[in-house]
Amino acid sequence: MTRPNDAVLYPNRDSADSADSDDDGVSRRRMLAGSATAGAVAAAGCVGGGGDSGGSEPTVFVFNTGDGTVTLVDPEADEVVETRAVGLSSSFPSNQYTPRLTDNADDSLWLNVGRGVRGLSVGSLSRTANVETGSGANWLEQTPDGAHVVVSAREPAHTQFRIDADADSETFGEVTGELDRSSEGSTGDQAGPGPCDVTIHPDGEYAYVPDLFGDTLTVLGIDPFEIVTQVDVEPVGDGPARPWMGTVSPDGETLLVEHNEGETGTESLWDLSDPANPSERVRLTAADGLGERPLTSEIGPDSETGYVFTPGSNDVTVVDLAAGEVSGRLDLGGSAFVGTWNPSHTKLYVPVQTADEVAVVDHGRGAIIERLSVGANPYGATATQVRPNPDSTAGLLTAMARLGLSATPTETTYCIGNCACGHEL
DSSP, X not given: OOOOOHHHHOTTSOOTTTTTBOTTSOBHHHHHHHHHHHHHHHHHTSOOOOSSOSBSOXXXXXEETTTTEEEEEETTTTEEEEEEEOSBOOSSOOOSSHHHHOOSTTSEEEEEETTEEEEXXXXXXXXXXXXXXXXXXXXXXXXXXXXXEEEEEOTTTOEEEEEEOOTTSTTTTSEEEEEEOTTSOOSSSSSSOOBOOOEEOTTSSEEEEEETTTTEEEEEETTTTEEEEEEEOOOSSSSOOOEEEEEEOTTXXXXXXXXXXXXXXXXXXXXXXXXXXXXXXXXXXXXXXXXXXXXXXXXXXXXXXXXXEEXXXXXXXXXXXXXXXXXXXXXXXXXXXXXXXXXXXXXXXXXXXXXXXXXXXXXXXXXXXXXXXXXXXXXXEEEEXXXXXXXXXXXXXXXXXHTTOOSSOOBOOOXXXXXXXXXXX
């Protein structure tokens, strides 16, 4: 797929480090941040760790694509705990059930990294699993019971994977189901349907996959792992419908689907009263108040409110799901592509990539209540009920990462509308 230039998709954003860059490619902002971190470490007379201890402390993980770090946020105090180098970044980590499901330091975060999927220990942030998919464009979600991870690997693989996510299983981290969909048709010049996002019904029986190139919505059965239903998605204009991302509501009654169709994109709402046979209720467009280029979405705990991240207009579009209409917009002051709920499902944490910060949306108030400074170019986010254990080397490694002096290259991730993340399809 030919990806658009950032200046076309996001005319209001600055280029990667344009105003801050030195001739050697290291931005002044990152140099100052890294130097400050190193200075703080030296002043303390030790290499800093993070937090008092690992354990039952709710934590939001924000992955910073600019320097391969992860920022840990305390969602109870809405404060940054620390930013730690992990040598990788993830744009679309599993986050639908992770915030409430992951409550043990031995559990894994599941991330789209490089040309596949990585498991990362919550307690140590070390690698627990590694699955190559044959594509650099991957999306994934863990099932509500934690037993499986379902993956969409887009072009050139056009394949669905099921991975064993049970840490006590003999096949943990291995592929236990695979569906090669490359023979399916496409509405464009791509060979294959282009399976994009994955969202899972709360009963754990079905997963929903919007097919970007096939103009279909595919319903997967998780066990057995098979295609149950495939629904044609009709366009609202002259071009293809191009569905690419989606989110199921907590009550399992509604599915939101984002579409990369037309000049500004559209959003559809689907009825899941019969989970195996979704039916479209309404399609929202710019004329209905939808922001530009809807990319992903999250749904509030009451299953009544949808939050659609619309990076083309630097905001979040708020949708009344029952009425099927836009009810408002929240100005982010920059481009954001995803968000994640805290474990109590009361606040939404939105990494604003072009501002190096996280906007905190309070669901009850329907407003942004805080903005937190994080690492360089934050993109993906997830949350757990536990916090990583302290690491005596964390401070120095983070300072080196911010200066671009890491001993090993940072593993990159797939970024939509931003080609600076460095992966290959």
